[in-house]
Amino acid sequence: MENHLENAAAGDCARDYRVQQALYFKMYSRLEVQEWLVKDAARNAAYRQAIGWNKAAFRGKTVLDVGCGLGMLSLLAAAAGARRVIAVDAASIVEYTRHIVVDNSCADVITVLRGKVEEIELPEGIEKVDIILCDWMGYCLFSGNMLESLIFARDKWLAPGGLIYPDAAHLYLGAITGQAGEDLEQWNDLYDINMGAIRRRCEATALLKRLDARQLMSKVVLVKTLDLYTAPRHSCLTRTHYELKVTRSGHVHALFACFDVGMGQYPRRVWLSTSPHAPWTHWNQTVFHLRAPLTVEPEQLIRGVFSLKPSPKSIYGLEFDISFEHKGRERRAMGRQDYSLDYFLPQGL
Numbered sequence: 001m002e003n004h005l006e007n008a009a010a011g012d013c014a015r016d017y018r019v020q021q022a023l024y025f026k027m028y029s030r031l032e033v034q035e036w037l038v039k040d041a042a043r044n045a046a047y048r049q050a051i052g053w054n055k056a057a058f059r060g061k062t063v064l065d066v067g068c069g070l071g072m073l074s075l076l077a078a079a080a081g082a083r084r085v086i087a088v089d090a091a092s093i094v095e096y097t098r099h100i101v102v103d104n105s106c107a108d109v110i111t112v113l114r115g116k117v118e119e120i121e122l123p124e125g126i127e128k129v130d131i132i133l134c135d136w137m138g139y140c141l142f143s144g145n146m147l148e149s150l151i152f153a154r155d156k157w158l159a160p161g162g163l164i165y166p167d168a169a170h171l172y173l174g175a176i177t178g179q180a181g182e183d184l185e186q187w188n189d190l191y192d193i194n195m196g197a198i199r200r201r202c203e204a205t206a207l208l209k210r211l212d213a214r215q216l217m218s219k220v221v222l223v224k225t226l227d228l229y230t231a232p233r234h235s236c237l238t239r240t241h242y243e244l245k246v247t248r249s250g251h252v253h254a255l256f257a258c259f260d261v262g263m264g265q266y267p268r269r270v271w272l273s274t275s276p277h278a279p280w281t282h283w284n285q286t287v288f289h290l291r292a293p294l295t296v297e298p299e300q301l302i303r304g305v306f307s308l309k310p311s312p313k314s315i316y317g318l319e320f321d322i323s324f325e326h327k328g329r330e331r332r333a334m335g336r337q338d339y340s341l342d343y344f345l346p347q348g349l
């Protein structure tokens, strides 16, 4: 009986996994989602520069574009002189990518394959690739779980000494104050209505927000570094102590995370940053609201442990466990909060 139940549960999991994956690729088949990416000016400028400034690395090379979408990175690689580009994506949008490739006179260089990178075969005669391009980063760097697909492709096909774009990533944590009306207090009395239920939801959700650099109350600190040449599977798992030094007096309403990725060879290396100081990207910043604000002064410390792991409920989501401690002039505050980040909800899809 127990076995039967276990098998049924395993069956449910597998079905749920397939449903989630189908929804994920359906989302990426929507034009507005791809449009959002190909119109993200800061993101595109970084890829354009990194590939365009490193033409020598691409000339005559075989390139694999993992999750090619509308093929922008493949086209940049072709323009940089790649001999052959294999563009792979499981979303149906790639039927348009085939036309884009033809319309840009690249059909002799770029081959578009529709399928999951974990399931496709490379075209005959290609055993290894010299370069892998992959825009794998999700919200808070790791949501979307695409890093696993990049690692799969790297281990299977990247030739010794081959290159990955981007090949390095850093995740940072900082403290912010809320803009007027943006802190959680607003939900207690919104036009005389108690919306405390939303407040409680916000306290348990990692929210995607476009922060203004003037909201920063501390410098950011590094909580994760990744070298994509060596990163093992499940690299998103993180548990690290952090220490934020406050830079000015006021109230800290939330912690936030942002990331950057590096690509290209020195001295023509390019960094794509999602910091509030950098130009806006579709990744925004990820905000972790505190239940109660901290009253802080310059040089004081907010310290604690930042933990991140894949969501047990969603292949593409993340869960965070963040503790903090702050010794203010008047009182000592300590706390620990859990947050989840669902891949689908933030885009409202």
Ligand SMILES: C[S@@+](CC[C@H](N)C(=O)[O-])C[C@H]1O[C@@H](n2cnc3c(N)ncnc32)[C@H](O)[C@@H]1O
Pocket: 025, 028, 037, 038, 066, 067, 068, 069, 070, 071, 072, 073, 088, 089, 090, 091, 115, 116, 117, 118, 135, 136, 146, 149
């Ligand atoms: C963030 S988009 C990037 C699109 C494109 N590279 C660009 O830069 O505009 C990620 C793409 O990867 C695709 N993708 C994600 N995981 C994949 C996998 N395991 N196999 C094939 N395609 C995948 C998605 O369908 C989506 O189109």
